[in-house]
Amino acid sequence: MQLNIGGLTAFTTIDFPGHLAAVVFLQGCAWRCPYCHNPHLLEVEDKGSDWEMLQDFLKERQGFLDGVVFSGGEPLLQSGLADAIVKVKEMGFNVALHTAGTNPRRLEKYLPMLDWVGLDIKTSFDKYAQLTGVKGSGDKVRESLKLLLESGIDYEVRTTVDPNFFTRDTVLELAEMLEETGVTHYALQQCRDVEGHQVKSPSLFNDRTLLAQLNSMFPGFTMRYS
Numbered sequence: 512m513q514l515n516i517g518g519l520t521a522f523t524t525i526d527f528p529g530h531l532a533a534v535v536f537l538q539g540c541a542w543r544c545p546y547c548h549n550p551h552l553l554e555v556e557d558k559g560s561d562w563e564m565l566q567d568f569l570k571e572r573q574g575f576l577d578g579v580v581f582s583g584g585e586p587l588l589q590s591g592l593a594d595a596i597v598k599v600k601e602m603g604f605n606v607a608l609h610t611a612g613t614n615p616r617r618l619e620k621y622l623p624m625l626d627w628v629g630l631d632i633k634t635s636f637d638k639y640a641q642l643t644g645v646k647g648s649g650d651k652v653r654e655s656l657k658l659l660l661e662s663g664i665d666y667e668v669r670t671t672v673d674p675n676f677f678t679r680d681t682v683l684e685l686a687e688m689l690e691e692t693g694v695t696h697y698a699l700q701q702c703r704d705v706e707g708h709q710v711k712s713p714s715l716f717n718d719r720t721l722l723a724q725l726n727s728m729f730p731g732f733t734m735r736y737s
């Protein structure tokens with residue numbers, strides 16, 4: 512099974528709600544968001560598969576961890592992901608996926624195998640190409656969101672607020688669109704610079720009126736650092 516891993520978090524309580532989980536960062540992403548905080552994961556290194564390493568790592572943690580999160584990069588790009596999900600579940604772990612919704616066809620195929628999905632909604636669908644540099648990317652995410660909501664699987668939709676793309680009004684516009692689409696679990700994430708130090712757009716996150724409004728729109732609303 513071909514699996515190219517770019518990083519591993521051995522233990523987290525926040526990336527897969529309700530679970531003690533490891534996060535597996537898979538390499539590769541076809542998009543180029545300017546605020547990407549994992550730029551080292553965008554290209555896939557030409558090397559052998561990391562599956563055996565992951566399997567050994569998880570064997571040692573059976574009974575301690577109960578979840579595994581596949582993140583990225585964009586994990587849906589990896590051809591070995593489906594087999595990896597099956598094997599990880601066979602080992603007794605629940606499985607979550609973090610995705611930007613780049614590939615609705617693969618997401619649709621994998622949804623029945625997943626226990627939780629974190630879906631990035633980066634901006635309104637008509638502005639996606641401007642952000643990602645990829646024509647048609649907004650249509651793919653729109654379809655991914657629809658599939659996720661129809662699946663009935665537990666999820667969180669999240670938006671990283673880069674001040675170059677968001678104002679107070681555009682945050683609200685996006686939230687209203689998501690509410691109308693049927694999103695109930697939504698998180699706003701503060702954008703940090705690539706080194707992970709400086710928090711951008713602090714004023715939006717100190718706007719109590721805005722946050723109260725968002726809180727009233729979604730039964731599950733969260734605000735966090737990305």
Ligand code: SF4
Pocket residue numbers: 540541542543544546547548549553583584585611
């Ligand atoms: S989709 Fe995610 S991994 Fe890909 S460039 Fe954008 S932020 Fe980075």
